[in-house]
Amino acid sequence: MTATPQSPSPAPRAVDAYTAAQQAQDAAAGHGARTFRLWRGADGTGEFRDYTTEAIDGMVVLDAVQQIQAEQANDLAVRWNCKAGKCGSCSAEINGKPRLMCMTRLDELPADEPVSVEPMRAFPHVRDLVTDVSWNFRVKPTITRFTPRPPDAPDGTWRIDQEDVDRVQEFRKCIECFLCQDVCHVLRDHHKHDEFIGPRFLVYAAALEMHPLDTADRTAQLKEEHGIGYCNITKCCTKVCPEHITITDNAIIPLKERVVDEFFDPLKALVRLVRGKRRG
Amino acid sequence: MSEFQTVNHDVLVIGAGGAGLRAAIEAAARGVKVGVVCKSLLGKAHTVMAEGGMAAAMANVDDRDSWRVHFADTMRGGQYLNNWRMAELHAKEAPERVRELEKWGALFDRTKDGRILQRNFGGHRYPRLAHVGDRTGLEMIRTLQDHGIHQGIQVHMELTVVSLLKDGERVCGAFAYWPPSVRGILVTEGVRGEGGVLRNREGKRFMFDNIPDNYKSQTADNEEEGWRYTQGDKDARRPPELLTRDHVARMIVREVKEGRGSPHGGVYLDISWIKDRIPNAAEHIKKKLPSMYHQFKQLANIDITKEPMEIGPTTHYVMGGIRVDGDTQMSTVPGLFACGECAAGLHGANRLGGNSLSDLLVFGKRAGEFAAEFARTKGDVTLDDAEIDAGVKYALAPFERGAAAEGAYQVQDALQSTMQDLVGIVRAQHEMEQALVELEALKQRAEKVGVPGNREYNPGWHTALDLRNLMIVSEAVARSALARKESRGGHFRDDYPEKDPAFATFNHVVRRGAKDEMELARETIPPLPAELAAIIEEMK
Ligand SMILES: Cc1cc2nc3c(=O)[nH]c(=O)nc-3n(C[C@H](O)[C@H](O)[C@H](O)COP(=O)(O)OP(=O)(O)OC[C@H]3O[C@@H](n4cnc5c(N)ncnc54)[C@H](O)[C@@H]3O)c2cc1C
Ligand code: SF4
Ligand code: SF4
Ligand code: FES
Numbered sequence: 001m002t003a004t005p006q007s008p009s010p011a012p013r014a015v016d017a018y019t020a021a022q023q024a025q026d027a028a029a030g031h032g033a034r035t036f037r038l039w040r041g042a043d044g045t046g047e048f049r050d051y052t053t054e055a056i057d058g059m060v061v062l063d064a065v066q067q068i069q070a071e072q073a074n075d076l077a078v079r080w081n082c083k084a085g086k087c088g089s090c091s092a093e094i095n096g097k098p099r100l101m102c103m104t105r106l107d108e109l110p111a112d113e114p115v116s117v118e119p120m121r122a123f124p125h126v127r128d129l130v131t132d133v134s135w136n137f138r139v140k141p142t143i144t145r146f147t148p149r150p151p152d153a154p155d156g157t158w159r160i161d162q163e164d165v166d167r168v169q170e171f172r173k174c175i176e177c178f179l180c181q182d183v184c185h186v187l188r189d190h191h192k193h194d195e196f197i198g199p200r201f202l203v204y205a206a207a208l209e210m211h212p213l214d215t216a217d218r219t220a221q222l223k224e225e226h227g228i229g230y231c232n233i234t235k236c237c238t239k240v241c242p243e244h245i246t247i248t249d250n251a252i253i254p255l256k257e258r259v260v261d262e263f264f265d266p267l268k269a270l271v272r273l274v275r276g277k278r279r280g
Numbered sequence: 281m282s283e284f285q286t287v288n289h290d291v292l293v294i295g296a297g298g299a300g301l302r303a304a305i306e307a308a309a310r311g312v313k314v315g316v317v318c319k320s321l322l323g324k325a326h327t328v329m330a331e332g333g334m335a336a337a338m339a340n341v342d343d344r345d346s347w348r349v350h351f352a353d354t355m356r357g358g359q360y361l362n363n364w365r366m367a368e369l370h371a372k373e374a375p376e377r378v379r380e381l382e383k384w385g386a387l388f389d390r391t392k393d394g395r396i397l398q399r400n401f402g403g404h405r406y407p408r409l410a411h412v413g414d415r416t417g418l419e420m421i422r423t424l425q426d427h428g429i430h431q432g433i434q435v436h437m438e439l440t441v442v443s444l445l446k447d448g449e450r451v452c453g454a455f456a457y458w459p460p461s462v463r464g465i466l467v468t469e470g471v472r473g474e475g476g477v478l479r480n481r482e483g484k485r486f487m488f489d490n491i492p493d494n495y496k497s498q499t500a501d502n503e504e505e506g507w508r509y510t511q512g513d514k515d516a517r518r519p520p521e522l523l524t525r526d527h528v529a530r531m532i533v534r535e536v537k538e539g540r541g542s543p544h545g546g547v548y549l550d551i552s553w554i555k556d557r558i559p560n561a562a563e564h565i566k567k568k569l570p571s572m573y574h575q576f577k578q579l580a581n582i583d584i585t586k587e588p589m590e591i592g593p594t595t596h597y598v599m600g601g602i603r604v605d606g607d608t609q610m611s612t613v614p615g616l617f618a619c620g621e622c623a624a625g626l627h628g629a630n631r632l633g634g635n636s637l638s639d640l641l642v643f644g645k646r647a648g649e650f651a652a653e654f655a656r657t658k659g660d661v662t663l664d665d666a667e668i669d670a671g672v673k674y675a676l677a678p679f680e681r682g683a684a685a686e687g688a689y690q691v692q693d694a695l696q697s698t699m700q701d702l703v704g705i706v707r708a709q710h711e712m713e714q715a716l717v718e719l720e721a722l723k724q725r726a727e728k729v730g731v732p733g734n735r736e737y738n739p740g741w742h743t744a745l746d747l748r749n750l751m752i753v754s755e756a757v758a759r760s761a762l763a764r765k766e767s768r769g770g771h772f773r774d775d776y777p778e779k780d781p782a783f784a785t786f787n788h789v790v791r792r793g794a795k796d797e798m799e800l801a802r803e804t805i806p807p808l809p810a811e812l813a814a815i816i817e818e819m820k
């Protein structure tokens with residue numbers, strides 16, 4: 001089902017009452033020209049170019065970009081998929097802020113100035129608004145995979161309390177838009193891609209660590225390989241997350257605490273030496 | 281000719297939605313070398329959109345449920361045009377596939393005693409949909425993705441397949457190019473499962489007006505009983521809002537046509553009304569439908585805990601698709617397997633909500649299993665260089681025509697409005713005949729489109745290459761809909777508004793004719809085995 005669809009009016013043709021009502025709605029919606037300043041270019045070089053297009057009430061930035069692509073710039077590269085804020089493909093910097101193009105309404109942006117749209121800066125540029133985010137897909141498998149305890153119910157499944165599900169649900173909402181990676185200064189400014197996995201994957205590690213069935217211990221790798229120490233809790237990632245995941249407070253800080261407990265608590269460190277694993 | 285790269289796999293999976301990923305995992309588990317090609321980045325397929333849940337008769341909430349009831353519900357919902365073998369396998373195997381997902385890390389909402397919670401949904405007799413709030417599809421794809429990346433599967437992202445290559449009769453590979461490339465909010469039916477009601481402009485719950493005969497015995501005839509059902513009263517019958525989606529869509533269209541629609545040509549879906557019935561309703565709604573709440577707030581400035589949503593029906597699933605064998609999922613082309621939304625059969629004339637996600641898992645697994653076996657037993661293939669050259673030539677032709685030719689977007693846009701207006705939710709003979717004429721002209725235009733720019737990440741080019749397939753699918757839909765002179769399930773004809781028993785015995789099949797034209801044939805549905813027929817009779 002769709003809420004009040006408003007596709008651009010097609011050529012007049014005998015249509016049923018339902019389609020007619022929808023077309024009337026499109027005609028009644030407010031219109032007005034707006035200017036968009038889009039980044040054009042490839043492999044890190046490029047420039048802003050201005051495009052003016054007709055904006056309709058309720059339009060989001062991605063609608064406008066696609067309209068420009070269809071009418072004026074057929075080869076404009078932009079990544080998108082769901083247009084519903086669920087797939088995390090359409091990440092970009094809109095008026096300088098990392099956001100999803102499909103969830104940013106034009107009427108939230110100042111009407112008297114051009115809307116600027118540029119690619120995320122923390123990843124290698126490919127073309128126009130598209131960046132190479134493949135690094136993220138290489139990082140994920142380096143995190144120890146989900147390792148469940150054996151089933152405990154007689155029917156070979158698990159009993160889990162809703163409460164324990166709720167605790168990690170927040171982290172599992174992540175749509176992998178990588179906007180948090182884009183804004184994190186460790187990656188964006190200091191380019192520590194080889195030493196730091198970034199907020200997205202700290203959220204991922206937290207989801208696994210706090211999964212009610214998981215038994216693996218990722219503390220050592222978080223400290224050694226994944227560079228959790230680089231995070232200095234600026235909370236910039238939390239501010240841009242379109243899923244409103246409290247990345248820093250709920251995911252990163254508890255993980256940091258586990259690292260501290262394990263490595264800097266002398267007694268635990270000794271236990272660790274003897275047993276090898278925290279929850280052995 | 282052009283530079284291209286050949287990559288060898290025993291099994292190549294095209295598409296990384298729920299179905300493709302499940303197939304890849306299964307094939308890899310059976311020890312063959314697996315590759316996955318997908319148009320988008322990994323984990324971003326359409327499957328992320330699914331909200332309501334996945335149907336599986338686990339009987340965690342109502343112990344009267346079983347595969348037999350699920351089977352009967354699926355057949356009734358599909359108006360008996362289903363491939364009954366698929367409906368049977370699906371109902372039997374879905375619970376195990378859901379539990380397997382949990383084993384791989386998926387976290388579903390729980391019952392009080394800690395088992396997987398199941399929710400009500402249109403057309404399902406008992407609460408049957410395993411879910412995670414209203415983001416079940418995301419949970420599913422992420423679980424498969426995160427499991428899949430540790431199975432030695434080679435993933436080729438942002439690569440689009442344009443043609444399949446054959447060795448004799450058998451499919452031996454695919455040709456892909458690299459790198460590739462609705463306004464309105466999609467509302468989950470989960471809202472209805474959580475007690476949402478539909479009202480017309482007059483505020484009336486119009487779904488009570490017309491309850492189809494084959495659902496009368498299971499459907500409440502008053503608001504009170506309907507409400508009790510959503511609160512888990514086992515003696516109450518379902519509210520009519522939980523009838524199948526084809527019926528709901530038809531009723532909405534009727535309200536609009538008869539002048540009782542909302543200002544924008546829809547009706548109202550109201551979940552906020554439950555605040556009169558339960559304490560903390562706003563919290564309850566936000567917990568059960570978090571994405572929906574968030575989307576409406578952000579995109580429409582509507583607080584669904586306080587006010588109704590204005591909605592209308594839209595097309596959101598293709599029941600038709602590639603014809604497959606129910607057990608193995610192999611198509612009529614040896615070596616080509618299909619599963620998920622691109623395959624046909626399970627859902628018949630109308631898919632029940634929640635039956636798609638379980639379909640992806642059940643038949644994804646089967647397709648992966650049998651594709652691996654096929655690859656292992658049928659031996660090596662040879663690629664035909666001429667076929668590859670032809671593929672490259674076809675793919676690059678739009679550049680040769682360049683920016684001076686008509687752009688692909690114009691043609692795509694015209695195709696969209698032809699299909700929307702003439703082969704839309706409500707159809708009629710003269711409209712579809714006109715659509716076929718327009719399609720012929722559009723095909724000519726599609727052959728001549730040109731693109732500016734270069735090959736790297738050029739969306740105009742991708743649209744140009746998509747056009748051929750869009751045309752084929754559009755024509756197949758129009759021809760089949762024209763030939764089916766009745767209304768049944770999701771297919772609704774203005775000129776034949778009733779169901780006709782004469783059309784209950786066959787499916788329409790389209791195939792390539794001798795002169796490359798599209799050929800339409802009737803394929804008789806094989807009779808149900810006695811055991812399955814008895815189940816349907818018993819559940820009537
Ligand atoms: C809003 C909405 C809500 C829904 N809710 C539910 C629900 O609650 N329950 C339910 O059961 N179902 C639901 N559905 C339906 C269900 O989500 C889909 O039917 C299902 O996810 C389809 O999965 P799939 O794996 O077959 O295909 P998809 O997830 O669409 O994946 C297709 C894959 O193929 C790739 N691909 C396509 N073309 C090419 C090409 N040429 N070359 C290479 N790769 C290609 C794509 O990149 C993608 O990876 C819903 C659908 C919508 C729209
Ligand atoms: S809180 Fe940590 S991870 Fe987040 S942006 Fe700041 S430094 Fe990066
Ligand atoms: S944590 Fe938030 S910002 Fe980061 S990738 Fe996930 S959804 Fe995007
Ligand atoms: S297109 Fe999917 S999140 Fe924007």
